[in-house]
Amino acid sequence: MEEQMAKIDLSNISHTYNPLDPKPTYALNPFSMTWENGKRYAILGPSGCGKTTMLNIVSGLVRPSKGEILFDETPVTDLKTEDRNIAQVFQFPVIYNTMTVYDNLAFPLRCREFTKEKIEERVKAVSDTLNLSSFLNSPARKLTADQKQLISLGRGLVREDVAAVLMDEPLTVIDPDLKFRLRRNLKEINEQYKTTLVYVTHDQNEAMTFAENIIVMDQGEIVQVGLPKDLFEKPKTTFVGYFIGSPAMNIFHSTVSSDHEVKINDTTIKTNSNLGNLKDKNVKLGIRSEFIELAEKEKSNTVKIKLTRVEDFGNFKLLTGKMGDLVIKSKVEREKPIPDGELNLYFPPEKCCVYSDEKLV
Amino acid sequence: MSKLYTFLKYFFISFWTVFVVAPFLWAVSTSFKDFQSVNSKVTYIPWLDFEPTLEGWRVLIKSPAKGGVDIVEPYFNSIFVTCTASLISIVLGTLAAYALSRFTFKAGFVRNNDITFFFISQRIMPPIVLSIPFFIFLSTIGLLDSLLGLVVVYIVLLMPIAVWIMVDFFNRVPKELDETALIDGCNPYQAFYKVVLPNSIPGLIVAGMFCIIFGWIDFFFAFILTFTEVQLLPVKVVALNSSITPWWSLSASALVSVAPLIIVAFIVERYLSKGNLSGALK
Numbered sequence: 196m197e198e199q200m201a202k203i204d205l206s207n208i209s210h211t212y213n214p215l216d217p218k219p220t221y222a223l224n225p226f227s228m229t230w231e232n233g234k235r236y237a238i239l240g241p242s243g244c245g246k247t248t249m250l251n252i253v254s255g256l257v258r259p260s261k262g263e264i265l266f267d268e269t270p271v272t273d274l275k276t277e278d279r280n281i282a283q284v285f286q287f288p289v290i291y292n293t294m295t296v297y298d299n300l301a302f303p304l305r306c307r308e309f310t311k312e313k314i315e316e317r318v319k320a321v322s323d324t325l326n327l328s329s330f331l332n333s334p335a336r337k338l339t340a341d342q343k344q345l346i347s348l349g350r351g352l353v354r355e356d357v358a359a360v361l362m363d364e365p366l367t368v369i370d371p372d373l374k375f376r377l378r379r380n381l382k383e384i385n386e387q388y389k390t391t392l393v394y395v396t397h398d399q400n401e402a403m404t405f406a407e408n409i410i411v412m413d414q415g416e417i418v419q420v421g422l423p424k425d426l427f428e429k430p431k432t433t434f435v436g437y438f439i440g441s442p443a444m445n446i447f448h449s450t451v452s453s454d455h456e457v458k459i460n461d462t463t464i465k466t467n468s469n470l471g472n473l474k475d476k477n478v479k480l481g482i483r484s485e486f487i488e489l490a491e492k493e494k495s496n497t498v499k500i501k502l503t504r505v506e507d508f509g510n511f512k513l514l515t516g517k518m519g520d521l522v523i524k525s526k527v528e529r530e531k532p533i534p535d536g537e538l539n540l541y542f543p544p545e546k547c548c549v550y551s552d553e554k555l556v
Numbered sequence: 557m558s559k560l561y562t563f564l565k566y567f568f569i570s571f572w573t574v575f576v577v578a579p580f581l582w583a584v585s586t587s588f589k590d591f592q593s594v595n596s597k598v599t600y601i602p603w604l605d606f607e608p609t610l611e612g613w614r615v616l617i618k619s620p621a622k623g624g625v626d627i628v629e630p631y632f633n634s635i636f637v638t639c640t641a642s643l644i645s646i647v648l649g650t651l652a653a654y655a656l657s658r659f660t661f662k663a664g665f666v667r668n669n670d671i672t673f674f675f676i677s678q679r680i681m682p683p684i685v686l687s688i689p690f691f692i693f694l695s696t697i698g699l700l701d702s703l704l705g706l707v708v709v710y711i712v713l714l715m716p717i718a719v720w721i722m723v724d725f726f727n728r729v730p731k732e733l734d735e736t737a738l739i740d741g742c743n744p745y746q747a748f749y750k751v752v753l754p755n756s757i758p759g760l761i762v763a764g765m766f767c768i769i770f771g772w773i774d775f776f777f778a779f780i781l782t783f784t785e786v787q788l789l790p791v792k793v794v795a796l797n798s799s800i801t802p803w804w805s806l807s808a809s810a811l812v813s814v815a816p817l818i819i820v821a822f823i824v825e826r827y828l829s830k831g832n833l834s835g836a837l838k
Contacts (some may be wrong), residue, residue, distance in 0.1 A: 254739055255738075256735050256738070256739075275738075275743075276735070276738040276739055277738050277739075277741050277742060277743050281739060282739060283735075283736070283739045285732045285735075285736070287730075287732070289730065289732045289733055289735075289736045291733075291751055291754075291755075292754075292755055293754040293755060293757075294754075302740050303739075303740035303741055306740050306741030306742050306746070307741045347736070350736070350740060
């Protein structure tokens, strides 16, 4: 097998769709990033945050306004899409209607003049993985929407030598059961063939279960790159706190009262952050509802809340309470007895994140 | 209620069928009549009402020297001009339409839509406006009264139809299809003829059908731009008329004139009914 998989470097990339405008709006603000060979990445962010633009820049469908792309240290910014050896799968199935399923899957290999035997071998392998073997001779247009998407996916995976497979919310049209299995298949493919996979999604669960590295984007900006655990426990900005996790992170306006303490309303909360040079400044305190514990009685780092709602999710209970006009959510074990009316919640100092100007201190 | 509806439905369908088919049947019957059967009284059924004769048909292939009109040569001229002009129009029109659908053009205030409209405006203009320029143009390049000259003029007339239909068609082919082909390793030309074009066959057939129809039925330019060397079928059919209207040969020539269009319609209808047009996208 030809080893062509590559490390992908995005160096100082930025992009605007209206470059002639005197004040262009940027779909992507300048950033640099490296995608290591053979890893799984998820690009996560709300609609319109620049995820698709980033993929199109890597595949060459869009030329970045500024910056350079390198595959294994070789600049490819000016290389055309067809010469880049990238596979891309779009959100909605794109199939060649006039061809059979087999011809669809074989198309990328035929374009690149692989031998007949090789094509047969690869198509068979991919169709087995994707459960398409029994349809190989049917016309592609006769298949259902999710089968069509499998064909798109198959065309992306059929070449073993691609630099990366870029997927733009590829499983949107696929039913949940199959979605789960396919995600696992993709993981297996990645582990077996060491193909770099880049997966765009706005669904955090999809991103968390699929990727080793998650890239969170917001308004054309990369806000955090990291492991699922980092994103969950130490969101670098309040946006990541809001966006990742369900329910979103609890975030309260507060003031710094000492080197390690902040005040919410009149309650002092100790944190592990060093707040020496932020004294008396307005900051935000963030804590995941998962980390807030029920306390028997008032002690240090507890807040007193008035319980307003208890929701039973089966595996846990979600408490919603009010402290003054602040709303606090806390996830507790289902078995735990919940006292009525007022109760104390404990904020573990190591789980408290302090944000100044929306950024983690 | 539903019975009444069914009755009315079949009634109107039958009525419409008679309305459409009757003139053809009338022409078929008339083409086998002679002067006597046409002019004496209304007759319908051969052998019972009148004695059929092939005279009306014979005139069409007899040479003028023997008192005929010979529409065979104009017939083949028409086939040649229509097919050549349609084919070239479809090829050029499809390429132009693809470019207009996929690339952004800017020249001063002119944008893609303006260019498309420019093509269509050729058809909006009354043909008479174009007659003198075409006449001068063809006589300047020495193509007046020639098949090639007619082909050139017909391309100008037919290409807007092809562009118009194909731009609309390509606009409905998702851009991702081209992009996928590029990612799969095609260059832009291969993406066009290996992927986009096979997907557009229904559009090509519709565009082709319109080109053939409009090319075949044109009388005006065929009449103005030809004299003696070359004649096209519509001109020749009109020339059949004389002081005593030869209804029999006019009917026969009308029937042979529409025959190719009926065949085209028949083929396209088969294609349409197979659902190949509607299911082409998505």
